[in-house]
Amino acid sequence: MTSPSQPPHNPPSVPDTAPQLPRRALLDTTVQLDRQKTEARRQKLESILAEFDWKFSTGISLVEFKATVIQECITIHNQLRRTGARFTRARDALLEKKGRQISLRAHIFNNLLHVFASSFDISEETDSRLAEKARLLLENIIPQLYDWFAKESVDTVLNDRIACDRANEPPRKKRAAFEINLPECKRGTNKNCHVERVIRQAGPQLTILLEPHITHSDQLRNAVDTFRKVLENTKTELSHGDCRRAGDCLIALEAEGKATHVLSSNAREWKPLSDVLGFEFVQIAFPEEKTV
Amino acid sequence: MMQNGNPSMNNLHQDVAAHQVFLQLCDGLVEELGKIDAFFIDDEVSDEGTEVVAEVEAILEELYDCPYGQGESLKRVVVAVQSQVNNARWDRRHVEFLRDVFCFLRVHYLLDETSVKTCYDFMRARGLDSFRGTISEPRVVKRYRIQEVVEDDKPLTTTP
Numbered sequence: 001m002t003s004p005s006q007p008p009h010n011p012p013s014v015p016d017t018a019p020q021l022p023r024r025a026l027l028d029t030t031v032q033l034d035r036q037k038t039e040a041r042r043q044k045l046e047s048i049l050a051e052f053d054w055k056f057s058t059g060i061s062l063v064e065f066k067a068t069v070i071q072e073c074i075t076i077h078n079q080l081r082r083t084g085a086r087f088t089r090a091r092d093a094l095l096e097k098k099g100r101q102i103s104l105r106a107h108i109f110n111n112l113l114h115v116f117a118s119s120f121d122i123s124e125e126t127d128s129r130l131a132e133k134a135r136l137l138l139e140n141i142i143p144q145l146y147d148w149f150a151k152e153s154v155d156t157v158l159n160d161r162i163a164c165d166r167a168n169e170p171p172r173k174k175r176a177a178f179e180i181n182l183p184e185c186k187r188g189t190n191k192n193c194h195v196e197r198v199i200r201q202a203g204p205q206l207t208i209l210l211e212p213h214i215t216h217s218d219q220l221r222n223a224v225d226t227f228r229k230v231l232e233n234t235k236t237e238l239s240h241g242d243c244r245r246a247g248d249c250l251i252a253l254e255a256e257g258k259a260t261h262v263l264s265s266n267a268r269e270w271k272p273l274s275d276v277l278g279f280e281f282v283q284i285a286f287p288e289e290k291t292v
Numbered sequence: 293m294m295q296n297g298n299p300s301m302n303n304l305h306q307d308v309a310a311h312q313v314f315l316q317l318c319d320g321l322v323e324e325l326g327k328i329d330a331f332f333i334d335d336e337v338s339d340e341g342t343e344v345v346a347e348v349e350a351i352l353e354e355l356y357d358c359p360y361g362q363g364e365s366l367k368r369v370v371v372a373v374q375s376q377v378n379n380a381r382w383d384r385r386h387v388e389f390l391r392d393v394f395c396f397l398r399v400h401y402l403l404d405e406t407s408v409k410t411c412y413d414f415m416r417a418r419g420l421d422s423f424r425g426t427i428s429e430p431r432v433v434k435r436y437r438i439q440e441v442v443e444d445d446k447p448l449t450t451t452p
């Protein structure tokens with residue numbers, strides 16, 4: 001409050017804060033999966049995403065989604081498609097194997113059970129019926145998973161820089177089974193991407209900047225190793241498996257200069273990548289979920 | 293109708309018969325849904341409405357076995373519907389979704405891949421989760437698990 005002897009306060013002629021630039025979020029593959037995994041995670045993520053003006057993902061992320069979520073659905077579908085398939089046997093066969101995606105596989109089987117099971121004892125007939133229903137439901141949603149990621153989940157799937165071919169291929173069903181979800185990439189046959197060129201342009205500096213962090217992160221070490229393979233040999237041609245080994249780095253390079261923030265549950269890789277490439281890292285966690 | 297030895301005529305008779313069964317089941321389902329409005333508390337179907345829910349679930353099982361439609365299209369529509377309504381606490385979205393699907397199907401003679409796609413369009417239009425029961429964990433009334441039953445069901449250890 002001013003006293004009567006003081007001159008009236010004049011507001012400044014320029015605004016105190018600069019105009020706010022659009023906030024553009026890059027969603028890591030783990031965040032994309034979490035948006036579908038449970039209702040609680042979806043709601044939490046949607047409330048976080050509402051604070052951003054734009055949402056991006058990348059072609060490499062879509063390939064990771066195809067290699068994990070979509071591939072597991074296809075694997076389960078193919079097992080259930082076999083002559084005389086029974087749900088319990090298919091479930092046992094696929095859950096007894098070891099693999100990185102075994103918990104995702106179990107998650108899908110459990111969800112199918114909650115929807116189609118009953119309180120009665122499972123006979124051979126009901127087991128076969130359960131297998132058939134599970135197979136048909138997966139047949140319905142496998143193409144829709146790709147469409148959701150590629151067309152609905154984000155404003156844009158960035159793919160101009162690397163131009164990943166595998167990202168542009170939706171899953172396709174033949175007469176009975178889905179065709180190979182991710183064929184090997186062969187230049188001149190099914191590969192026209194620029195991944196090696198991107199690595200040769202950005203790789204030298206990025207590998208130096210990431211060097212201090214590779215002792216703490218196997219994934220960053222794998223990415224740097226993949227980059228060195230390309231940098232040391234001009235004839236190196238990568239396939240999608242190699243690109244997935246360097247996935248986080250390639251995703252970051254694709255979004256460099258386009259995204260302002262990165263959302264991921266994976267701080268060990270994304271915090272150093274964000275520091276190096278100029279993103280603001282947003283850690284996604286679900287501490288309210290109790291783990292047994 | 294008299295059936296003769298002509299396979300294409302027999303197929304036609306079977307298609308007509310299957311279509312009649314299909315229509316009866318759709319009509320039955322729509323009729324049951326008409327009764328459910330009395331059982332809403334706020335936007336959820338009350339426990340008293342379980343009678344209608346059970347009838348609809350039973351009709352869906354019969355529809356699953358109905359031979360009508362191109363290939364497995366009807367089965368795929370039914371599992372799509374079941375992925376939303378089975379083991380779920382029904383609310384207005386579920387009821388309106390069921391009405392959308394079965395009012396649409398009963399006036400469209402052709403039941404094929406497009407019908408499956410339309411079912412999912414209705415699902416999304418009602419704000420339902422199209423991946424429920426696959427990658428998306430469903431909110432359920434009961435939780436199920438598979439428990440192996442040992443052939444000799446005597447206890448493995450005896451209690452003192």
